[in-house]
Amino acid sequence: MQTSLPRQVIPKTDVLFQPLNGESILLNLYTEQYYSLDDVGTRMWELFKAHGHVDTVIQHLLAVYNVEEGHLRRDLAVLIDHLVAAKLVTTEV
Structure with missing residues (x-):
């Protein structure tokens, strides 16, 4: 399933x-x-600040953490939803 x-x-x-x-x-x-x-959310935030592009962030995280890409995408989607709801980030589709 693609998130x-x-x-x-x-x-x-x-x-x-x-x-x-x-x-x-x-x-x-x-x-x-x-x-x-x-710690993982912090790394995600730092990558958003440095790169912004979600695909680039995913590639960096896959290189560091032993996680399946689908699981990472789901976790990243949850974090992004929380950050948007808290008005901490904006997104572009």
Whole structure:
């Protein structure tokens, strides 16, 4: 089963990112809400910031983590949905 993902994920400029012992804290300056990411979510965020293109992010993650691509795509889709709902990123299809 192919998981539908956006073509690009763009972190918003009004979000502060602070890594902390492999994990990270995000602060949406607009909503004044804090969010946390575990180590894998932090790596995904860093790759979104560096590359934006979801296919590039997937290739980087597959090279680092021992995970099936379908499982990675599902996990990435869940994270992206949460980031969009929290108004931390925008996406392009």
